[in-house]
Amino acid sequence: MMKMMKNTLYKITLVLLAFFTLGCDVDDFLTEENINALSTESFWKNESQLEQGLIGAYAALQLPGSMGGSASSQFPVRSDVGRPNTWNANAQGLQRLTFNDNSSIVRSAWDDNYEGINRANQVIENAPNIQMDEQDKILILAQARFLRGLYYYWLYTSYNEGSIVLYTEIAKDASDFNQPLAPKEDVFALIDADLKYARENLPETWPPSDVGRATWGAATAVLADLYINERDFATARDYLKEIIDSRLYSLTPEIGWNFDEAHEFNSESIFEVSYSKAFKDGFGGNANDGANRSESTNRAETLATTTGGGFRVIMPSYWVTMLFKSDSMDMSDPRNEGRTFSIRASESIAMADDEFSTFYGRPSDEGGPYNNQEASYLKKFQNWKLTAEDELGRSGINERVYRLADINLLYAECLLETGGSFDVALDLVNEIRRRSGVRRLVAADYDATSLMEHIRWVERPLELMFEGRDIRWKDLRRWDAVKEQYDRLAELEFVIVEKVLRYYDPAIDTAASPLREYVEAAGNFSPSAHYYFPIPTTERTSNNNLGSGNTEG
Structure with missing residues (x-):
């Protein structure tokens, strides 16, 4: 596969190649073999080729830096819900905030999202020249503009305070790649226009053979996400309300259905990225272009225990592990009989003292080593009901980018921020808690301020940890709470006794040294340096219009 690298070879070759495509395991959609290395003169001649180009634009969603194993597994460690092992320098650098413009995730997230933008631009630019039914053409353009808007949104919320390079046309020669940084307002305007076009022209649903394509709900969800992270709560509220009022989506009976392969594209799912272990066997876990590459993700292998x-x-x-331990069960719910921890806890993470659950075909305390100061392991998007992950590192579990529980909590936040209905906000939170057999909140115990605090520090981390595209980091940044949370967490002390995590008690833990986390992050954090990634060094050194700084264009 051709990575989106900013070097001379890439610039020359990309002009010659129409697109690079992957397949996805969704019946008819994204399962066709594609023709690689065709020149622009011999391609883009008919509707079939336009559709193949669109498939290529979708396929970039699978890439490691988009929603693939690198981004989905590494981003959470920068927030308050993840912690690195004791030997992986990349993961440690993200949590300690010692990453830089040459860190692998900084480069891959930039490269792979611009790869998607390039593919979408080719569809958008070539569609007007192809003779086909106009409504079908509009549908293809709406999907391509959704994808371009989504890729730009991920870059906008990840790099240089939103000031990034804008490409809206296909590069005709190498000089076309040397574009300056655009003001963040221009980037926002493009994202907004693309998503609004998509929202106006995409269907609410697709037939079963086309499941996985972007919909009205997906475009509306990204627009709501765009506006809420600009703190435009009123506009975001209206988009979120439309999604909820549409009745197109409903919470699944079990929260675990949102993290496994058996229940993909379920009633709660608004947009997800498809992976498959079966469509192309390949030889590695990361989806990539080429006949010998797979359509899978390596997220499961990256996060699985050695036992798994x-x-x-x-x-x-440690903090989120203790939060799960305190997720109070509603003991009138028969599903909780005999449980150690809530359904939500047992479906999300593995803890040695979770006697009700299993982990990789073993009791929870045997499914992982629980050594090296390890207190819990991830279950979300893991094949933990098997005895082990695939030996080649391949997983076919789809990445859920947006689901209704996220929308409900964002809408509750918008209501509270705009003086809307407290009762509606509380009901939305309790609907999510009820699904997992968790004790409902009582109105008399909360006001608008305390309910918002609950959403921030309890409901969203417990419900959505390790999900979507950097959800938790965007939350913390939107609330301007990164430093506050780092400082708070750095003061907490823990101890692990016989594989079980609990808070350190100096009165009884006299022989143990307390464990702490986020100490380096609390000391290193600077909003200007760490709220966003820097422009990668590969871009700065190859783009003559950028130079060495990260100044807005």
């Missing part, structure tokens, strides 16, 4: 055939590079933080 993985590397446990990143694990749940």
Whole structure:
């Protein structure tokens, strides 16, 4: 596969190649073999080729730096829900905030999202020249503009305070790649326009053979996400309300259905990225272009325990582990009979003292080593009901980018921020808690301020940890709470006794040294340096219009 690298070879070759495509395991959609290395003169001649180009634009969603194993597994460690193992320098650098413009995740997230933008731009630019039914053409353009808007949104919320390079046309020669940084307002305007076009022209649903394509709900969800992270709560509220009022989506009966392969594209899912272990066997876990590459993700192997055939590079933080332990069960719910921890806890993470659950075909305390100061392991998007992950590192579990529980909590936040209905906000939170057999909140115990605090520090981390595209980091940044949370967490002390995590008690833990986390992050954090990634060094050194700084264009 051709990575989106900013070097001379890439610039020359990309002009010659129409697109690079992957397949996805969704019946008819994204399962066709594609023609690689065709020149622009011999391609883009008919509707079939336009559709193949669109498939290529979708396929970039699978890439490691988009929603693939690198981004989905590494981003959470920068927030308050993940912690690195004791030997992986990349993961440690993200949590300690010692990453820089040459860090691998900084480069891959930039490269792979611009790869997607390039593919979408080719569809958008060539569609007008192809003779086909106009409504079908509009549908293809709406999907391509959704994808371009989504890729730009991920870059906008990740790099240089939103000031990034804008490409809206296909590069005709190498000089076309040397574009300056655009003001963040221009980037926002493009994202907004693309998503609004998509929202106006995409269907609410697709037939079963086309499941996985972008919908009205997906475009509306990204627009709501765009506006809420600009703190435009009123506009975000209106988009979120439309999604909820549409009745197109409903919470699944079990929260675990949102993290496994058996229940993909379920009633709660608004947009997800498809992976498959079966469509193309390949030889590695990361989806990539080429006949010998797979359509799978290596997220499961990256986060699995050694017992489960993985590397446990990143694990749940001590703080979020203790938060799961305190997720109070509604004991009138028969599903909780005999449980140690809530359904939500047992479906999300593995803890040695969770006697009700299993982990990789073993009791929870045997499914992982629980050594090296390790207190819990991730279950979300893991094949933990098997005895081990795939020996080649392949997983076919789809990444859920947006689901209704996220929308409900964002809407509750918007209501509270705009003086809307407290009762509606509380009901939305309790609907999510009820699904997992968790004790409902009582209105008399909360006001608008305390309910918002609950959403921030309890509901969103417990419900959505390790999900979507950097959800938790965007939350913390939106609330301007990164430093506050780092400082708070750095003061907490823990101890692990016989594989079980609890808070350190100096009165009884006289022989143990307390464990702490986020100490380096609390000391290193600077909003200007760490709220966003810097422009990668590969871009700065190859783009003559950028120079060495990260100044807005």
